[in-house]
Amino acid sequence: MGSKTEQIKIPIIDFTDENLKPGSDSWVLACNQIRHALEEYGCFEAVYDKVPLELYKSIFSAAEELFDLPIQTKQQKISDRPGCGYVGQIPIIPLYESMEVDNPTTFQSVEHFTNTMWPNGNDSFREGVHSFSKPVVELYDLATRMVFDSFGIGRLHNSNMESTSYGLRLFKFRTRQTNDTEVGVPTHTDKTFITILKQNQVDGLQIRTKDDQYIDVKPSFSSFMFIAGDALMAWTNGKIRACEHRVIAKEGKPARYSIGLFSFVNGVMHAPEELVNDEWPLQYKPFDHFNFLRFYFMEGGTEFACPIKSYCGV
Ligand SMILES: O=C(O)CCC(=O)C(=O)O
Numbered sequence: 001m002g003s004k005t006e007q008i009k010i011p012i013i014d015f016t017d018e019n020l021k022p023g024s025d026s027w028v029l030a031c032n033q034i035r036h037a038l039e040e041y042g043c044f045e046a047v048y049d050k051v052p053l054e055l056y057k058s059i060f061s062a063a064e065e066l067f068d069l070p071i072q073t074k075q076q077k078i079s080d081r082p083g084c085g086y087v088g089q090i091p092i093i094p095l096y097e098s099m100e101v102d103n104p105t106t107f108q109s110v111e112h113f114t115n116t117m118w119p120n121g122n123d124s125f126r127e128g129v130h131s132f133s134k135p136v137v138e139l140y141d142l143a144t145r146m147v148f149d150s151f152g153i154g155r156l157h158n159s160n161m162e163s164t165s166y167g168l169r170l171f172k173f174r175t176r177q178t179n180d181t182e183v184g185v186p187t188h189t190d191k192t193f194i195t196i197l198k199q200n201q202v203d204g205l206q207i208r209t210k211d212d213q214y215i216d217v218k219p220s221f222s223s224f225m226f227i228a229g230d231a232l233m234a235w236t237n238g239k240i241r242a243c244e245h246r247v248i249a250k251e252g253k254p255a256r257y258s259i260g261l262f263s264f265v266n267g268v269m270h271a272p273e274e275l276v277n278d279e280w281p282l283q284y285k286p287f288d289h290f291n292f293l294r295f296y297f298m299e300g301g302t303e304f305a306c307p308i309k310s311y312c313g314v
């Protein structure tokens with residue numbers, strides 16, 4: 001494992017630019033930067049100002065309240081989606097817990113989750129999750145539109161969005177104690193199509209480069225990390241690299257909370273014809289994202305070095 005480096009910087013895309021309209025010079029320039037970032041790192045930092053301070057406060061206090069519940073209560077979260085239940089109390093990653101609210105932009109779905117955790121309801125939690133998710137999905141829509149454009153497949157954006165479902169995943173990394181490992185979560189790629197991640201003021205997220213260097217991602221009030229998952233890599237026929245990342249818990253830091261908007265695509269995904277040719281032949285067979293999740297979480301897929309390649313690689 002190489003040492004981390006401070007020199008390399010993850011590309012930053014400014015989504016607050018008023019001139020960022022399809023076809024404009026700013027759009028074309030940003031698309032070129034996005035393409036480079038996704039080929040090289042599988043991620044970029046998105047500067048975005050549509051989430052008011054109050055919403056950040058309410059989502060992070062909602063996360064604290066959730067993880068403060070008894071373990072037995074948290075374990076009641078079950079989901080039809082493989083891997084989307086409560087994760088925690090795992091001996092090799094003792095600092096880590098996470099939970100996902102399915103379909104966080106749908107009021108009934110957030111209410112169902114809230115009532116499972118708090119049988120007498122919890123309005124501030126329900127409102128926090130529901131209101132935060134809306135502007136983050138808007139960022140997702142804009143950012144994915146640009147990603148698709150930057151790979152010449154903009155024609156597929158609308159239908160892809162229509163087939164997309166979301167989960168809002170909340171993470172807690174408790175404070176490290178003397179004998180704890182520093183690894184909050186080891187190097188991995190997300191099993192999502194895309195993850196839009198927000199860390200609070202406690203840093204710890206690191207991105208692995210192609211040459212095995214680790215880059216620290218500094219928390220910034222106004223930005224999110226756009227992280228390509230395995231399903232985006234496979235669907236783009238390997239043009240986009242799934243982002244390898246990990247979380248390191250530094251000594252003496254308070255508990256760390258982070259929030260991820262996870263996306264999943266329904267139906268069988270075929271690589272777009274624009275991304276397959278003689279020089280770049282097909283690398284991944286058509287696949288069903290939810291079947292891939294089932295393979296990974298329930299049928300031993302975690303044992304493979306690159307599960308998506310094992311699942312549908314040519
Ligand atoms: O907390 C973070 O910053 C990232 C967590 C993560 O990568 C994961 O659990 O998939």
Ligand SMILES: [Fe+2]
Pocket residue numbers: 188189190245
């Ligand atoms: Fe991750």
